[in-house]
Amino acid sequence: MSSRYEELDSLRGLAALIVLIGHYMMIYPSYASYRYDSSSPYIFYLFKETPLRLFFSSGNESVILFFVLSGFVLYLSINNAKFHYPTYLIKRVFRIYLPYLIAIIIAILAKMLLSHNDMPFISNWFSKSWTVSDTPALLLQHLLFIGSYNTDAYNNVIWSLVHEMRISIIFPVLIILFIRKKFKYSLFWFMFLSFSSTMVLYLFGSNLNITSSLLSFHYITIFLLGAILAKYRHDLFNYTSKMKKTVKIIVLMIAFICFMYEGIIGEVDVLNNYIFRDYVVSCGVCIFMIISISSLKLSSLLRSKALTFLGKISYSLYLYHLISLFSFMYLFYDKLPTGLILIFSFFFSFLLSSLAYVFVEKPCMNLGSYITRRKKPVTEISVNPEPVKRKKIG
Template identity: 70%
Template sequence: MIRYGELDSLRGVAALIVLIGHYLMIFPAYESYRYELNSPFIVYLVKETPLRVFFSSGNESVILFFVLSGFVLYVSINNSKFHYPTYIIKRICRIYIPYLVAIIIAISAKMLISHNNLPFISNWFSKSWTVSDSPAILVRHLFFIGQYNTDIYNNVIWSLVHEMRISIVFPFLILPFIGKNLKKSLVYLIALCFSSVLGLYLLGSGVKLTSIFLSFHYVTIFLIGALLAKYRHILITFTLKIKKPIKFILLSLAITCFMYEGLIGEIIFLNNYIFRNYVVSFGVCILFIMSVSSETFGSLLKHRILILLGKISYSLYLYHLISLYSFIYLFYDKLSITVILMLSFICSFLLSSLSYLFVEKPCISLGRYLTKRAKKVDLAIPADHPLTR
């Protein structure tokens, strides 16, 4: 399977954007920003100007993760050697086991470090490490069971709940994509998008962050990535032939889509998370194609720092809040908030690097080892299964 290093770098940049956005959320002025209200000018800059891309695009970055997952999974599934048990084992080793290690560390840190006499920082910060532990809460977090409050220990895990759910059923969801023409694939995708939008609209504001209905919505984001992967060669070939000014316009369009929320601002009808997610997904698709077909943009993404950032991106996503919460609880009354953020930032990268070396890489190796054994004991899907045709 061809691996696109540029996309790994984009994932790394997205993980860094999530980190920056979360660090800013501890400031009440940033957290409580509303488009229709007068707010500090510095907050306006990072919310409604092009600076938003780097400081306030956390949700957009998660959409990038989902599109990328759909892209990568389609490429890995759409081949004659695909075996479902092998696929599931590798996904569990790649996603769940590193998550399990991180959530155990988060739970332990919360129990050992958090305390009730910390002064108010922001409503967002107060949602985490403040709920009493219980067996039910622990079981749900350890096993991804049910719909539960993911803010308690490490609020980034909400996206991993959807990631794992969708990964389990994704090979079957892309069956209508395999062997179908573009028209039929688009009809299938649009039908699912319409169904998910209708379902969420009928449910209104009662949708929880880990809701099955929300997973259905994110399935469509995965499928957008899958459709991009299916026609990637045609799109890349076409983009390679266009002139640089057109490429620049396309890249600008992608960035504009990525900062769509800040541009729309007060127009509530257009600035809802469902419509916004599809606009961002469109921009992400352009970004992906440009990253592998633009020599200038591609060479920038191949910088060794961005490549390293891409490698540790999953661990950075898992550990940056654990680091942030820990440092604030330990040093809030001893150091300035600026120093705390700087120390936490450094620690986040240290923890991520250690996790990549001693958790992620061994888990990937474990997945390969287990799948080799699985094939030996004939756990693979039969050769005549639809997914292997």
């Protein structure tokens, strides 16, 4: 019986869509330069500091959702009776790196063909991409993928994939060291690593590159939170399914508040720093994940065809939406209204992502599975086996 939770795929798809919308809004200078203590247009206040933030300004929060989900899913793939690390690593490379490689090559070619120096000012955020020189060193850094470099040069979103791939490589070891133990030990190590990473960033984290290894240390703890959730998923799902409807609604509202923490706290700098914010958002994400599976109504909604399709193409949508946006802006900025360009780019992003899913993602995953099926295991690691179950939550 499959252990795949389609509800979580749909959550990933919704998160990718939120990232897309947030990036499209960044085209507008007033939005891109918004500050909580500034007198920005009222419409942007609504998008940043009201419940509308969930749909227009939760890009960073969505990345945290990606990380928690990755920790959850990787734990399920690692925690079986006979875990074979080479097989795991090959599948991760074919799942993450190869689709990335195709996308970054397309981004580089599009930048070389379409960008031009006489593009008028749009926003500071927009000006960070497709404006740097194509040096051999920069191209090599992008091809090697997991180093520390300027990820804004061709496709801003790839910074999170650098952390994703780094952590994926070492994650089985982290599971064995920190999550195989009893709950109190797993919780202790999670708290210890969270405190340690926070201290490291506090002491050495000024002016960090967004792909810094120190940030990977921080995001490891977010992955581990997802792994802990996966380990105790059956107990959590069963407990939550027995809650009264009113209690579930209250818990869900708490999750929304946690997820929109940045907009609620606003200009309180002491509380609105990215380290503390990431942990608050992670708590909201965990609640979302639990409720999405343990609530029959929400589970049914997330299993709808439209949302499951969005979940399937979510990785490609994440990879290609900026390629579409930048291409359309350079092609049509002086020919069409900005709003119309964004609409056309929005629909083209879905077309491009659907094609990439069919012709890039699926073949890469199938190739990875084919290679690992033909490869005879050399070493196997026992990782606290537990039966794989996919129970229907009442």
